[in-house]
Amino acid sequence: MVNLVLFGPPGAGKGTQSEKLIAKYGFVHISTGDLFRWHTKNDTALGKRVKEIMNSGELVPDEITIAMLKEELDKNPQAKGFLFDGFPRTVAQAEALDRFMQENNSAIHHVVALEVTEAEVRARIAKRKLIDNRADDEEDKLNKRISEYFNKTIHVLPYYKQQGRLSAVNGIGEIDTIFQSICKIIG
Ligand code: AMP
Numbered sequence: 080m081v082n083l084v085l086f087g088p089p090g091a092g093k094g095t096q097s098e099k100l101i102a103k104y105g106f107v108h109i110s111t112g113d114l115f116r117w118h119t120k121n122d123t124a125l126g127k128r129v130k131e132i133m134n135s136g137e138l139v140p141d142e143i144t145i146a147m148l149k150e151e152l153d154k155n156p157q158a159k160g161f162l163f164d165g166f167p168r169t170v171a172q173a174e175a176l177d178r179f180m181q182e183n184n185s186a187i188h189h190v191v192a193l194e195v196t197e198a199e200v201r202a203r204i205a206k207r208k209l210i211d212n213r214a215d216d217e218e219d220k221l222n223k224r225i226s227e228y229f230n231k232t233i234h235v236l237p238y239y240k241q242q243g244r245l246s247a248v249n250g251i252g253e254i255d256t257i258f259q260s261i262c263k264i265i266g
Contacts, residue, residue: 081160081265082185087193088228090204091250092257097164099258106162107155111144114151136223138168138231145175152179168232190239191261193250200225
């Protein structure tokens with residue numbers, strides 16, 4: 080069983096690479112962004128709590144995010160392996176994830192950081208907006224999401240680096256080349 084965190088700014092290609100990794104390895108995909116979007120779309124109690132935060136492009140508080148993540152883990156006791164996408168985004172989330180994995184005698188084996196410059200991220204998101212008009216992709220919200228990544232989320236990387244679990248992959252290039260680099264890390 081291999082558990083993987085896919086890390087990178089909005090627009091780094093996490094979604095595209097996740098699809099390919101799931102097809103190859105059979106991971107259970109946990110995207111906290113997708114889960115939050117599901118809750119807001121279905122107007123659940125949780126969705127009501129996070130809607131405004133999400134629309135502003137800010138991070139949802141750890142307490143809410145970690146509780147939702149735990150619930151999702153508990154729904155999948157038979158998983159061959161998990162692929163975490165968009166989680167963890169804070170050190171508190173990373174620590175909670177390690178705790179949950181340990182409770183199941185498991186671990187996060189690899190953290191793959193897709194390295195993409197801010198300019199490239201902005202160009203890609205501008206293109207994506209033309210096809211998939213996500214509400215939070217509007218200009219100011221987008222700026223907020225990108226700065227949340229570069230100001231807050233990026234601080235999770237040293238946590239994994241110190242423990243030798245971090246692998247950086249150049250996220251600029253052909254989709255398949257990037258995919259092969261990730262597969263090599265997984266082994
Ligand atoms: P994403 O699609 O991963 O960029 O997530 C969309 C939005 O959901 C983010 O801008 C945050 O508001 C919220 N979100 C998703 N994952 C997390 C997380 N791990 N921690 C806090 N907020 C999150």
